[in-house]
Amino acid sequence: MSELRILGEQAPAEHPHCWRCGNGPAHEHAEPVSLFCQFCNTLQPPVADYFSFFDLPRHLSLDLAELQRKFxxxxxxxxxxxxxRAAERERRYSLEATAILNDGYRVLRDPVERAEYVLREAGFDIGEQRTRDVPPELLEEVFEFNMALDELKSGDETVVPQLMESRASFVSLLAEIDRELDAHFAEHDGAAGREARRAVLERIRKILNRRRYIRNLVAEVDRQLTAQGA
Amino acid sequence: MAYSDKVLDHYNNPRNVGSLDKKDPAVGTGLVGAPECGDVMKLQIKVNPETGVIEDAKFKTFGCGSAIASSSLATEMLKGKTVEEAMAIKNTELVNELSLPPVKIHCSVLAEDAIKAAIQDYKAKAPAPAPAATA
Structure with a gap:
């Protein structure tokens, strides 16, 4: 676990010397890219970490305009x-770097994917979850909601207004969760020290679980209503 | 993924589907959910307040075949057990009985959680022997 944490936090230092001219360290200056050797400007093996790749601080709140500009x-x-017409090795690096660039941009520009990425890189398990992550008061509603969905599936359309009402309440809950996430992102970025950031990440993980759960519900009702042509 | 015959059996013929009156002081209700797959499970027990034996158990589960089978089997196992015995039921018993693959173990965990939640709810209702409530 601690190794993972360190990997996620450190600046890349795997290739301090340029593979072509042998000078080092190849990456030292930041802008425009540390992807190129500062001496001979040859493309270096790309770093896999998205934040390092884009030369961005490891923040959960990102300036999207800046990200796009860099992209x-x-x-x-x-x-x-x-x-x-470059050397085979440089051609390969350009392919690899382009793949990381595209994946990284897709992940970093989306706040939820970005947060999940930071969580994963920090060693959090964001897969299978346990029950305590869903508040009990929500479970009740979810259960009733599923009962209504079942009735809809068996052709009873009188439950449609109830389903739409639940959907609306889930959607407003999502908006509330997104505001909560934003506040936590700011707290994470301002936190001093790894332990403090980790504590915030732990809370963010729980919020994301709730968010995913509720999003699944909204997607499910949409799927069912479409299937019924309602 | 191939389900085991036992899972298919419980899935196609779930035992004890339904609900008990959750206002009944002898009934404990456990409602649990798994965020990742969206499964929701309601499991209820009806306890004889004198003997502490579970006389009836019902469930309703929204989820995959393994979740339905786990809760169906759980209700079967619960009947006739005392509350204390029921508390000791482990998800691994469900896993073994149903031959659940590793990716479906969380379904059995959910069922174990539902059992525990139902028992907790029953106990929280403080099943004091009904006093003579005659006016």
């Missing part, structure tokens, strides 16, 4: 078309 700039610099 476009890096896309141009790393595009495999630019490396058609």
């Amino acid at each position: 476009y700039a890096l896309s141009r610099l790393l595009h495999p078309d630019r490396y058609t």
Whole structure:
């Protein structure tokens, strides 16, 4: 666990010397990219960590405009078309880097995926969950909701208004959860020290579980209402 | 994924589906859910207040075949047991009986949680022997 944490927190230092010119450290200056050797400007093996790749602080609240700007700039610099006549090794790095770039952009621009990524990299298990993550008062509603869904499936359309009402309450709950997440993101980014950040991450993990649960419910009612043509 | 015959049997012929009156002081209700798969499970027991024996058990589960089978089997196991015996039921018994694969073990955990929640609810109702309530 502690190794994972350290991996997630550290700046990449696996390839301090340029593979081509041998000078090192190859990455030292930040902008525009530490992906290139600072001496000969050759593409280096890309780092897999999205935040390091984009040279962004490991924050849960990100400036999306800045992220997009970096994405476009890096896309141009790393595009495999630019490396058609480059060394085989550099061509390969450009492909790898482009893949990380695209995956990283997709993950980082979405607040929930970004948070899940940070959680995973920090060693949190965000898969299977236990019951205590769902508040009991919500369980009751979820159960009634499922009963109504069952009736809808067996052709009873009188439950549609009840389902729509539940859907609306779930959707407003989602909005509430997103506000809660934003507040936690800010708290995480401002927290001093690894332990403090970890404590916030633990709370974020629980909020994300609730969010996923509720989103599943909304998706389910939409699927059923569509299937019934209601 | 292939379900075992026992899972299929409970899935196709679930035992003890339904509900008991949750206001009844002899009834304990456990309602649990698993966020990841969206499973929700309600399990109820009706306890004889004099003997402490579970006389009836009902469930209703929204979830996958393994979750339904786990709760169905759980209600079967509960009947005739005392509350204390029921408290000792472990999810591994459900896993073995149903031959659940590792990815479905959480379904049996959910059923164990439901049993515990139902018992807790029953105990919280403080099953004091009904006093002479005649006016």
